[in-house]
Amino acid sequence: MDSRNKRIFKLLSLLISALVIGTASAYTYNMFMTSTVGVNALGMSFVANENDFTICGGNIATDKQSVTFTTMNGLLGSPITYVPVNIHCADTAGHHIELMVSTWDGADETDLNSITVTMYNGGTPQGESIVLYPTGGGTSVLTTGSVPIANGDTWNVQWIVDWKSSADPGTDTVQVALILVVAD
Numbered sequence: 001m002d003s004r005n006k007r008i009f010k011l012l013s014l015l016i017s018a019l020v021i022g023t024a025s026a027y028t029y030n031m032f033m034t035s036t037v038g039v040n041a042l043g044m045s046f047v048a049n050e051n052d053f054t055i056c057g058g059n060i061a062t063d064k065q066s067v068t069f070t071t072m073n074g075l076l077g078s079p080i081t082y083v084p085v086n087i088h089c090a091d092t093a094g095h096h097i098e099l100m101v102s103t104w105d106g107a108d109e110t111d112l113n114s115i116t117v118t119m120y121n122g123g124t125p126q127g128e129s130i131v132l133y134p135t136g137g138g139t140s141v142l143t144t145g146s147v148p149i150a151n152g153d154t155w156n157v158q159w160i161v162d163w164k165s166s167a168d169p170g171t172d173t174v175q176v177a178l179i180l181v182v183a184d
Contacts (some may be wrong), residue, residue, distance in 0.1 A: 043091025
């Protein structure tokens with residue numbers, strides 16, 4: 001090959017390389033996205049229902065999405081009823097809600113008759129009552145089922161705690177954890 005053909009071949013190789021690089025880089029581009037991100041208030045919340053809220057040692061978290069009770073005590077041999085908290089829907093639309101048992105450790109507590117949790121809209125029960133029995137005490141119901149709550153509604157949550165007269169006020173306790181599932 002003479003020097004002129006070598007130069008042409010080199011030039012042709014450079015042109016083909018430039019074309020390949022240019023074509024490949026033509027499909028590479030950047031996209032950008034920006035957003036202002038804020039916080040919306042949650043439309044479903046727990047609201048204290050005094051006096052039972054205080055009697056039961058109630059505490060509602062700042063975001064109103066969880067509530068704990070530290071002194072919801074029953075009576076020996078007699079059921080006691082508490083209505084310590086409400087569920088409030090402040091969204092622009094209603095939701096379907098379902099209260100269900102997450103955990104409870106009372107299955108082996110022989111001195112407990114039952115614990116019953118019911119949601120009420122005014123005086124009308126909403127869904128099934130959650131009923132927790134120790135082993136051999138009956139068939140427990142672990143969910144209310146899904147029920148609609150309208151925007152602006154406030155429902156009561158009633159607890160009935162029923163200990164046997166053989167219960168020991170110093171040592172007999174059970175832990176109950178419930179979850180409120182909110183769906184559109």
